[in-house]
Amino acid sequence: MEVYTTVLNYPFLKIVALPLWILLVLLLLHLDLSHWNGLMGSISHPGLGENGTGSYLSVPSSEIVAYTQGWQRYGYNAWLAERISLFRSLPDLRDPRCEKFKYYDDPDVMKPASIVLIFRNEQLMVLLRTLHSLVVRTPSHLYVELILVNDHSDMDFWKEKLSVFLFETYVLRYIHSKARIIHLNKKVGLIKARNFAANLAKGENLVFVDAQVEFTEGWLVPLLETISEQSLTLATPILDKLDEQNLAYHRSEERLGIYDWSLRRREVPLTKDGRYQLPRPYGVAAVRTSVFAIRTLWFQDLSNFDTELQGFGGAELELSFKVWRSGGRIVQVPCSRVGHLQPTDQDYLRRYGDLYKISKKVTKNLKRIVELWIDDPILKSTIYRYQPHLINISVGDLRESRKLYQQYDCQSFKSFINDVMPELWLMKPLNRTDFAMGNVRPLEHPQICLTVSAESKFVVLEPCKANNTLQNWTLSYLNDLRVVGNICAEVQSNLQLGYNFCHNLGGRQSLHFDEVTNQLVSNTKCLEFGSKVNIFMGFCNAKNKKQKWILDNINLSVMQNGT
Structure with missing residues (x-):
């Protein structure tokens, strides 16, 4: 693997000799002029966060945009993180x-x-x-x-x-x-x-x-x-x-x-x-x-x-x-x-790249792990019932890995459960069956399909294409709507339909299908399209044709039984 290490070749700056706070100011100024406020905040509030205590600061109106962008970019209160001392003390919570x-x-x-x-x-x-x-x-x-x-x-x-x-x-x-x-x-x-x-x-x-x-x-x-x-x-x-x-x-x-x-x-x-x-x-x-x-x-x-x-x-x-x-x-x-x-x-995982590309790697990794390490066919089939999207994933070449597995005389998966996590036997595997799998289309326009758009970061409507994995949805037994196994439709704060990694906890990823009204329901709202690029959650109205959807391959008996 080729790498490069940045060479310290700016002798005219003489930065190495600068005091700590001046160098830190230069760091922050080069990052963004607004970060000067963060630095001044940490100086003017020297006890902020000391001993691991919670920090509460009112966000001034001039900083609302920076505060919001910090949450969107990092998934935590990045605005506050810049205002806590780099050298804060922490409690000793050891027994x-x-x-x-x-x-x-x-x-x-x-x-x-x-x-x-x-x-x-x-x-x-x-x-x-x-x-x-x-x-x-x-x-x-x-x-x-x-x-x-x-x-x-x-x-x-x-x-x-x-x-x-x-x-x-x-x-x-x-x-x-x-x-x-x-x-x-x-x-x-x-x-x-x-x-x-x-x-x-x-x-x-x-x-x-x-x-x-x-x-x-x-x-x-x-x-x-x-x-x-x-x-x-x-x-x-x-x-x-x-x-x-x-x-x-x-x-x-x-x-x-x-x-x-x-x-x-x-x-x-x-x-x-x-x-x-x-x-x-x-x-x-x-x-x-x-x-x-x-x-x-x-x-x-x-x-x-x-x-x-x-x-x-x-x-x-x-x-x-x-x-x-x-x-x-x-x-x-x-x-x-x-x-x-x-x-x-x-x-926050978007910092590592596009979620769709990341999810493809995650899915392939998981398939390789299952095929290499789950040696009991019955237990493997149990895992595939919970992860059905893995079945048709190409695993690639595992010959060298299997040779090492044999050389190490690796413990069987069943023995691993018995010896290391017997608690798994208490989680009786259920015959999980998903509710539907395939395209999701508006009843009014059955030639277009719900599609993950990596470009816009939202779910949109595009012409249906055969074998388009970004249009192949699963309405799972966990009551979410997912593609590529690990990406779930997720309601955004503005009620538009976006996507994120599946977390299996419901909330903004919760969706179920009402087979009587043909509506996709998330909490108290229903999926609606205003245009091909404006898919959002609106107030449920059984007479609203823009809230009617067609789901391919519905398992009606499972859906009615709720299992």
Whole structure:
């Protein structure tokens, strides 16, 4: 993989010698003049967000546009995120019993790590806050290097070479003087970016971190201690929540991560015995990869299982299967706590590219994972009942991956359930059947079809074409309308019909078909077309012909029974 690293070749600026705040001002001024207000806000409110408290500021009328655009672009209160100090303090929410644990901080036993952060089109202030909290709360002897991999950021601040130069200068001057900052010349996705960084790493251990986290005191030692005790171990902290509205730091309860029959990650309570063992580390079936530690050589070895996975879809599922079923373990470490900013609205994923293209990669990744790792035909058919859109997806070549699977003598999927997540057997698989599949057409104009428009970011009406995947809808058993398996029609704030990644939680993605009136209903409103490019939710009126729709291949018995 070819990469380039920006060369610090602006000697006339003499920026390296500038004080911290002047350099930060230059960073923000180059980003956008409006960000000067954000910087002044953080200075005039020096206690804002301190100790992880929630922050509440009234948005002045002159800043409403910036406030709204921040939410649309990042999926959280980006306007407020710019007004909180880069160096804010955080609470120590560890169990008091953690202080009684003795960690052998011996370099001969606890080998230092290479810390790797992958980012793409991140908000500058949030990324810098992540980096500052990292270096301030991580003893320098516990890591040998900091590797930052920019996965071809191409929006806003990151488009300009001078911006990137200012960022590099700031990092090297005020965060880590020997940080390795690598800029990929094309977008490769999270999976390949991690593998690329792992092959460059000098440390015997790897610690991967997201760009939207904040670290608390003592977070790293328990992770390194855990993987030093048993080499084939992947260790994760408890991910506390950074509130998307006010950036408050909230403690999360210890829970078990497992997968359901659709292979989606779920959180379930610890057993009584599990709660009794706290705050000792405990095994989980499903990993969360926002922050995790692992042996470098082992991660490099595991990375060879499937080199064709793209983007970030399926990264956690595949890593969970690889670790457990090749003889390793995934351990959650309650005495390590890290705050994670995870927007609930997945619209933020647009920063990684067009949702349709992303969804195609996610779907193909999932199909490859199912075909490689689900070896029991009955259990595989159960999963395909929950993910019927995968059945006709081309899986590509899996011969090399299957050879490795056999060489590792990987544990069977049934044994994995029995040994690692027996809770899955309690989730009795149901014979899920979707309500309809095919084109969705207006009754008045049956020659045009509901279509996902990547160009407009909305759902529109276009002439029906055979084999157009963007017109092949499924009205699923979850009462949503989806294409390509992972993209769902979603009602926007202006009531127009847009689309987003499916989240299976209803709300703005909830749609059901009234077979008596032929209306598509979302909550209390009905889908209506005003023109080919104006599809919106209007007040339901059974006499309104513009609210009448034809759905192909309706399973009427299932729809009437509601199963």
